[in-house]
Amino acid sequence: MIEAREIDFHTLSAIFKLNVRADQKYLVAPNSVTIAQCHYEPAGWLRGLWSGDTPVGLIAMINPLIESPSFEEGDRLDAAYIWRLMIAEEHQAKGYGAEAIAIAVKQARAWGLPNIYLSVVPEEGSAIEFYEAQGFAKTGIMHDQEVEMLRPLLD
Ligand SMILES: CC(C)(COP(=O)(O)OP(=O)(O)OC[C@H]1O[C@@H](n2cnc3c(N)ncnc32)[C@H](O)[C@@H]1OP(=O)(O)O)[C@@H](O)C(=O)NCCC(=O)NCCS
Numbered sequence: 001m002i003e004a005r006e007i008d009f010h011t012l013s014a015i016f017k018l019n020v021r022a023d024q025k026y027l028v029a030p031n032s033v034t035i036a037q038c039h040y041e042p043a044g045w046l047r048g049l050w051s052g053d054t055p056v057g058l059i060a061m062i063n064p065l066i067e068s069p070s071f072e073e074g075d076r077l078d079a080a081y082i083w084r085l086m087i088a089e090e091h092q093a094k095g096y097g098a099e100a101i102a103i104a105v106k107q108a109r110a111w112g113l114p115n116i117y118l119s120v121v122p123e124e125g126s127a128i129e130f131y132e133a134q135g136f137a138k139t140g141i142m143h144d145q146e147v148e149m150l151r152p153l154l155d
Pocket of ligand 1: 024087088094096097118128
């Protein structure tokens with residue numbers, strides 16, 4: 001069972017050090033970049049993912065109900081956005097990614113939003129099938145070169 005915890009002075013370097021596999025690096029930004037960007041994103045929600053005392057990953061989300069300079073015309077106001085998700089190489093395939101989605105869904109509901117969405121690089125090894133298994137479906141919309149996927153949050 002993993003937990004999402006705020007990153008602080010004491011845990012920052014442990015989360016910095018987490019990496020995906022070398023062949024997955026084009027799928028997600030390094031954690032150092034996500035942490036820096038989130039510092040300047042008023043709508044950002046950033047957490048380290050922990051299994052007990054072991055850091056296993058990172059998740060960053062955007063709350064569309066908070067005003068942000070990052071928002072663009074046409075952005076969804078009815079859906080929480082999973083901005084970044086990574087499970088470190090040595091902790092993948094243990095069910096932690098699925099648990100992270102459950103955490104994200106809980107957060108989206110806490111914000112009172114009826115949907116959750118994200119965009120995925122549609123390349124070899126991408127997480128599209130992972131997200132489909134988690135109840136997301138392609139919307140047909142592209143963001144730059146990325147495929148948008150959305151999951152309604154039914155009660
Ligand atoms: C995608 C990612 C978050 C999944 O986390 P994970 O902890 O490895 O996934 P889980 O162990 O919870 O897997 C849940 C299910 O999805 C499947 N799955 C996981 N990654 C998959 C992938 N890339 N493609 C297809 N299926 C995948 C697992 O086999 C498992 O299936 P099962 O329930 O039938 O056994 C993780 O592999 C990762 O960080 N990848 C690199 C970065 C990335 O792509 N991030 C997403 C950016 S949009």
